[in-house]
Amino acid sequence: MTASTQEAKLATPDFSEGIQYFGETLPGFEAYGKTPVVAENSVAISDQADPAAVFQTLLAADALRYLTLQITATKASGHPGGFASVAEAYAALVMLGYKNIITEVGHHAPGFYSAMFLDRSLEDMGIATVQQLRDHYREKHGLLGHLSGYIPGILAPAGPLGQGQHFAMAAARLHPDKLFPFTVGDGGLGEPYVMSSMAHFHTAYPGVTNFLPVLVWNGFSQEHHSMVSTKTNPEMLEYWRGNGFEEVVLVDAKDFDDKNQPGDYADSTAFSLEKRLEFTKAVLAAANQAAQSALNGKLTAFIVKQLKGAGVHALGAKSHNLYAKDTLESPQIVEALKSRALAPAAWKLVRTNFERAGGGPASRVAVTESILSLPDLGKLPLEEYPVGGDPKVATTAMGRLVAKVGESDHTFLVTNADGNEASGIANINQALKIIHPTADPLYNQNPAGQVYEPLSEDACAGLAAGSALMGSRTLWCSYESFAVNGLPIWQTVTQAMAELRRPTPSTVTLFTAGALEQGRNGWTHQRPEIEAYFAAMMRNGNVFPLFPPDANSIQVAYEWASTTKNKGIVITASKSPLPIRTTFEQTRKAIEAGAITLQEVSGSKTVVFAVVGDMVLMPVFEAAAYLEAQEVGVRIVSVVNPRRLYRPSDVAWDSCAEPDGNFLDDSGFEELFGGDALIGVTAGASGMLEPIMLRSTAKRDTFAWKRGETTASPAELMALNGLTADNLTKRALELVG
Secondary structure, eight states, rough: OOHHHHHHHSSSOOGTTTOOOOOOTTTTTHHHHSSSSTTOSSOOOOTTTOHHHHHHHHHHHHHHHHHHHHHHHHHSSSSOHHHHHHHHHHHHHHHHOOOOOSSOOOGEEEHHHHHHHHTTTTGGGGGHHHHHHHHHTSTSSSSSOOOTTTTTTSSSSSOOOOOHHHHHHHHHHHHSOEEEEEEEETGGGGTHHHHHHHHHHHHHHOOOOOOEEEEEEBBBOOOSOOTTTTTHHHHHHHHHTTTTTTTEOOOOOOOOGGSSOOOOOOGGSSHHHHHHHHHHHHHHHHHHHHHHHHTTTOOOOEEOOOOOTTTTSSSSGGSSSTTTOOOSSSHHHHHHHHHHHOOHHHHHHHHHHHHGGGGGGGHHHGGGSSSSOOOOOOOOOOOOOOSSSSSSEEHHHHHHHHHHHHHEEEEEEEEEOOTTGGOHHHHHHHHHOOSSSSOOOOOEEEESSEEESSSSSHHHHHHHHHHHHTTTTTEEEEEETTTGGEEEEEEEHHHHHHHHSSOOOOOOEEEESSSOTTTOOOOGOOOOOHHHHHHHGGGGEEEEEEEOSSSSHHHOOOOOOOOHHHEEEEEESSSEOOOOOOOOOHHHEEEEEEEEEEEEOOOSEEEEEESSSSTHHHHHHHHHHHHHTTEEEEEEEESSOOGGGOOOGGGGGSSSSOOOOOOOOOOHHHHOOOSEEEEESSSSSSGGGGHHHHHHHHHEEEEEOOOOOSSSSSSHHHTTTTTHHHHHHHEEEEEEE
């Protein structure tokens, strides 16, 4: 260590412990770096053209790059290159006072963590120094490899591409006075959902423009050139305008290049200091222009064109990921860190600006750091139908309650891919109206409606789940067959809710038009395998698939779901009129115990049918009648809430932010499922029966969905899958001898 480095270390603030290298003071610091440009008790710079503001924004960008590279190199793991190419834009947005920043790019995580460190948000999780930042990166209970709900100041998780815009749009709808910028990579721009979801949202909510996509146009995706890398600037501008963006602001680093870099993409950190400042000034001005445009009613995009990896260890796709060789001792890492290193006084200045900007650390001022105030729903108007009375459509019974929620809570949103009427829930549309620019009472359309109907399950799931994450009540409705197209973001949100640091309404779904109701449509509409997805997710600890057997049960299921926090609740029900088999009291017990006995007949031996679903109960009751005639005892148990039937050790419930540790004990399980033989029956995936099969010690078997086909009736389709009374009876007799 040189004498000058030793002196620098002695002059450093406490938070900088762990910084590997300190640099020399940049020329101009005496003139432009003495006083923070974000004044005390202020929220932003006062003039984006002020040379001091430009100079200090440049310092902030270099600080972000330095920390991003150092923390990733500490673990020789992570993704520094993408965020490095947008560091000036992120710094500019912060200096302009915007702290509600989201990303569509999970690989930007180390950059976002660096920003949260600089504004002191991470102190809420015990990270107060750079050394602690390094130690906790990519470690358990630390800074996850991709953004999550666990990190202070981070508004939303980021994993699969094509999701971040949903969080930004959801937040913008709920907080019309705030700006929600979100970074989107030019690699992720290839996802089909990004542009289409924003276009539909803008059609539905033309007045909600306070979300701002910030395109990181750096020419590369994860391992190769991005698919939009060959576009010219006019073509890229036209692309966004053609997708409905009224204002598109583009800053191209190449316009400031004084080093004659090859190719269409330039690394601004290689420019002379004069040109670096010119580029930073242009980014500040563009960020301010875009922000003001978005806040003032124009659908706006902000594009920063700069070579991927600007200022870190490599350029292009090679900068995307660190490998085992990329340690803090590697020459390319050492060289990059030294070139970005700041003087101690510069570190102090950057941290002061970041802490003051926006009114304080993001962990204090971001909208997700407080609970969104919602109106009290009161008591929902449940209507109990007599057991054994006329068959009722369960979805319609639930729809009446959904309408009441929407009438009580005007932030409440229902999303559906144009199928509410076909799902027996036209009453939702009638009460809450489909959001559409064309008012038409025949189709229940109104610009001020509460039913969001894009023809995209991703957009349905995205806005519903994203809004729940942001604190509001929602319901995503879908055909069971097609919901899989929206599940990636729904899973992202439920996983984030499991670790979220605040309570928020559960993300609730209603999946209808099950396979047995779709005979004439054939296998394209018969995909109950989706239930295997939820069966696996039950072990997460906060995912609760519910299978109400009738119109009474579904009302109680939705009543319970609407009171819960931080859960993912999936209600699956038929849209056909079915018998009423339960009372409200029985379903309330079933929600807590997991299941309820629908019928019990004594006999010389006892066969237990554990049934998941509603329509599939019909052949089971028929089989029970045959068995009773042969003096075999039968107990039919409706499995309403299978998550409760696991053993506590099977489920990661105790690590959830809002833990739910209610499981049926062994005596309760034996009371429901104990017998001489057990047959699990479902018209969906057999995995949903796993909790029961794990615990039962009886002779047992499973009848489940196999595959779809075109049929004339549910009975014929069940027969194709072996779900007949004859088969059930035969197997029951074999099991009991």
